[in-house]
Amino acid sequence: MKEQKGVGRMWNLYKMGGFTPAIASMLGSQNAQQMAFIRNVNKEQRKQSMFDMPLKELEVVVFDLETTGFYPNNGDEIISFGAVLLRGGEVAESETFYSLVNPKRKIPKAIIELTGITNEMVQDAPDLMQVLHDFMEFVGRRLLIAHASGHDKQFLNAALWRTSKVNLNHRVLDTMMVAKWLEPNLDGYSLDDLLDSCCIPITERHHALQDSIMTAKLWQNYLARILERNITTLGDLYAYLSKH
Template structure:
């Protein structure tokens, strides 16, 4: 009991520090963005997604084009592309795409790789606006990306920097399914997997083009892992844990 005054003091200090950190953010940020993200958080049910049958699971397969690989060193998102998949069925009319504003010169290799130019992104929406629209498109669905660390790092960094909120969406890496269905196939690049599965490679290094190809891969491998006994994401995680 003698520690109660100390505990109370620490709580007061933490409260003041918390307020001093978040007050500037609250004054500068769009309150509608924060209201939407709070509502999204209430609606999301991450644990339920683990038990939904894969044949019924709704996912959003997405891709980011960026100025580099290290958001913590200043690299930025240039575009976001996404498409929805229900079970094994790609939804061709359920897509999202947007360029993202960038006010600095793009690295020459990025211009060559993506085809994006400075004039394309100079008047594009701010990243905060694009992310909110993207999350509206996603709603509570599971996110999927091909070798997802790149996308996950940028979303985590942007969420904290812009909204002071951690990324709460579940992100599944396509490689999880590859490792279960074809553990002996040593492929990495998206186009290599597409060629392996007979999927035509189109609009490579365009965010929506890559998302569409990754979605077709997801569709193929969801069917394969179900044939191997994986009924839901819980089974997928369990299989991966023993690989």
């Protein structure tokens, strides 16, 4: 309740007296700078259209989140971010992002067993604002890709709104949607199903960075097949996906 009142006071200060004094007064100068950066990245993203960009030249960031559960509006939190960069369809495995996050709540036993992330591992991890700032800095203005992206978008949007009062403006392309278009007759579309279908080795599942790298390799496979169909821009791809 105290935190909610603080956020409410901060937002009232923002509306009455401007962004930086309001945030700085509540959170300190470092968090104010991080918030300002996140808001600026989001603002700049609104100005950019990627639809005419050739797919084979597109820089994308494939990402994954691990969380304490499924419902960010009911108290579930992000516990790790993972991401990897692709340039022109080539996975840049040396250009990755990974960080644990202190969720400031206990991680359920089932999630510990699933992810291997324990309460001890996150107790000294950075807070959400810091990791979100670093993640958005890594992403820049690039297209985002995730598998079954609804979960990740929901948590990312909740985190952006709670920390910076903005919604995600980056486009998020879902490899599950692409798979259902390219391979309409598969029995299942889980990440494991699709990795197996494309003969991509499964390394460590439910680790945000490893899942990101495997999803990046899946996108690499799909991109080659998309280009073979004479679909050359992101706009073309979205037009085809909207019909399926």
